[in-house]
Amino acid sequence: MKHSIKRQMTAVFIGLLVSLLLILLIINVRFLEPYYISNKETAFVQLYGELKLAIEQDTVEYQEVSELLRGLAEKSNISFLVIDERNGRVVTNVHDMDMLKKQLNGYLLDQAQKESRLLISTDKYQLVQSKDRWNKTEYIEMWGRFDEGSVFLLRSPLESIRESADISNRFLIYIGCTMIAICIALVWYFSKRLTDPILELAVLSDRMADLDFEAKYTSGGSNEIGELGANFNRMSEKLESTISELKRANNSLQKDIERKEKLEKMRSEFMGNVSHELKTPLALIQGYAEGLKEGVNTDSESREFYCDVIMDEAAKMNQMVKNLMALNQLEFGDEKIEFERFDLVEVIEGILQSMDIMAQQKEARVIFLKEGPVYVWADEFKTEQVVRNYISNAFHHLDGDKVVEVKITVADGGKARVSVFNTGSPIPEEALPHIWDKFYKVDKAHTREYGGNGIGLSIVKAIMESFHQKYGAENYDNGVAFWFELDTE
Numbered sequence: 001m002k003h004s005i006k007r008q009m010t011a012v013f014i015g016l017l018v019s020l021l022l023i024l025l026i027i028n029v030r031f032l033e034p035y036y037i038s039n040k041e042t043a044f045v046q047l048y049g050e051l052k053l054a055i056e057q058d059t060v061e062y063q064e065v066s067e068l069l070r071g072l073a074e075k076s077n078i079s080f081l082v083i084d085e086r087n088g089r090v091v092t093n094v095h096d097m098d099m100l101k102k103q104l105n106g107y108l109l110d111q112a113q114k115e116s117r118l119l120i121s122t123d124k125y126q127l128v129q130s131k132d133r134w135n136k137t138e139y140i141e142m143w144g145r146f147d148e149g150s151v152f153l154l155r156s157p158l159e160s161i162r163e164s165a166d167i168s169n170r171f172l173i174y175i176g177c178t179m180i181a182i183c184i185a186l187v188w189y190f191s192k193r194l195t196d197p198i199l200e201l202a203v204l205s206d207r208m209a210d211l212d213f214e215a216k217y218t219s220g221g222s223n224e225i226g227e228l229g230a231n232f233n234r235m236s237e238k239l240e241s242t243i244s245e246l247k248r249a250n251n252s253l254q255k256d257i258e259r260k261e262k263l264e265k266m267r268s269e270f271m272g273n274v275s276h277e278l279k280t281p282l283a284l285i286q287g288y289a290e291g292l293k294e295g296v297n298t299d300s301e302s303r304e305f306y307c308d309v310i311m312d313e314a315a316k317m318n319q320m321v322k323n324l325m326a327l328n329q330l331e332f333g334d335e336k337i338e339f340e341r342f343d344l345v346e347v348i349e350g351i352l353q354s355m356d357i358m359a360q361q362k363e364a365r366v367i368f369l370k371e372g373p374v375y376v377w378a379d380e381f382k383t384e385q386v387v388r389n390y391i392s393n394a395f396h397h398l399d400g401d402k403v404v405e406v407k408i409t410v411a412d413g414g415k416a417r418v419s420v421f422n423t424g425s426p427i428p429e430e431a432l433p434h435i436w437d438k439f440y441k442v443d444k445a446h447t448r449e450y451g452g453n454g455i456g457l458s459i460v461k462a463i464m465e466s467f468h469q470k471y472g473a474e475n476y477d478n479g480v481a482f483w484f485e486l487d488t489e
Contacts, residue, residue, distance in 0.1 A: 081152065345408065364404050369405065422480060424479050
């Protein structure tokens with residue numbers, strides 16, 4: 001990143017370090033030499049005092065220099081010369097005294113061939129910074145006269161001071177470069193440790209913005225960033241929980257809307273289908289009732305036929321209303337499902353026995369294939385409704401060999417399948433998906449003939465879906481088989 005915190009921190013710290021080193025170098029170049037000279041002045045004054053004390057107390061032998069004086073002089077790199085003009089005796093720490101004598105005489109006679117700058121001046125001595133005109137060498141020199149009459153000269157070259165200052169500056173530059181390199185590595189390392197958790201939080205916030213709440217802050221830590229990461233994790237969990245609740249609420253609302261739309265559609269379809277189904281029987285009842293009232297036929301046999309038609313149509317209407325009420329309860333879950341374990345063979349045998357008269361009327365040959373008792377889990381009453389609907393439907397559409405075959409097979413998966421087959425014409429393939437719809441009739445004239453209203457298979461569908469079990473219909477060359485499954489375990 002061009003403007004990353006890591007880069008900015010590194011740039012700021014390195015900039016500060018370089019600035020400090022530059023300032024220190026400038027101070028060194030500008031003030032180190034004057035500082036050395038100032039210290040040298042102090043050393044000159046101290047050596048002057050020791051020499052004066054030694055000369056006045058006569059504790060130093062001429063031509064012999066005490067260890068104290070020699071140590072002070074060597075420590076400060078000062079050459080000294082003391083001459084007693086009365087007797088010519090000399091005190092010095094150098095072997096070649098001619099140059100010092102010559103220089104001292106030049107000062108005493110005011111004939112020194114030097115460019116000088118006065119540093120300190122008293123009635124006892126003068127301290128100057130001088131430069132030899134011939135060899136261009138610079139010195140710090142002190143000359144004067146002791147109270148007992150001896151003259152003296154103290155000298156130290158400035159070249160050593162400048163060399164020390166140059167060495168100090170070079171050392172500072174080397175150390176500074178090394179420190180800059182070390183600081184770059186340290187600043188980069190510590191800034192990385194500081195910014196990596198921040199970058200992780202940035203990535204985490206970006207993923208949270210995309211509603212990815214699986215992302216968590218993992219770097220930990222007990223500092224402010226660690227606490228911020230922990231807060232991010234809590235916020236992520238809260239947002240995930242809140243959005244999940246919103247989605248559930250939205251899903252529930254969507255389902256309510258879909259259910260409302262479905263109910264409205266079902267209501268419209270129901271009203272249209274019911275009005276259509278009731279139109280024919282009502283017209284027949286009205287027509288035959290008007291015929292009776294107007295005395296169209298005066299013989300008792302005709303009146304009895306009219307009454308039979310009216311009663312038959314009324315019975316069909318009554319049965320349709322009952323079926324519609326049962327279907328409505330099943331579709332809206334208002335009817336309670338009582339699961340119990342019962343013998344499916346016994347139930348089917350009872351149904352076939354009760355429908356024996358219908359089988360005789362249809363001249364049907366009923367075959368029931370089973371192998372001993374088959375116990376299943378379901379609502380026994382509703383299971384009986386399904387079987388009765390299938391068998392009744394088989395009798396009404398019987399043709400050809402007029403065979404109705406009821407069969408129970410038990411699979412290894414804990415399922416019992418009941419199929420009801422009848423010989424006759426297969427159902428058109430395009431009609432198979434719709435036979436479970438309310439009021440749907442494949443052959444309307446035939447259905448009307450036996451009094452069907454297209455609700456029976458819709459009731460089967462509603463019952464099986466309330467059981468959460470499979471059901472269906474299959475075409476064969478010589479007929480149709482309807483089936484359903486129940487749990488045996």
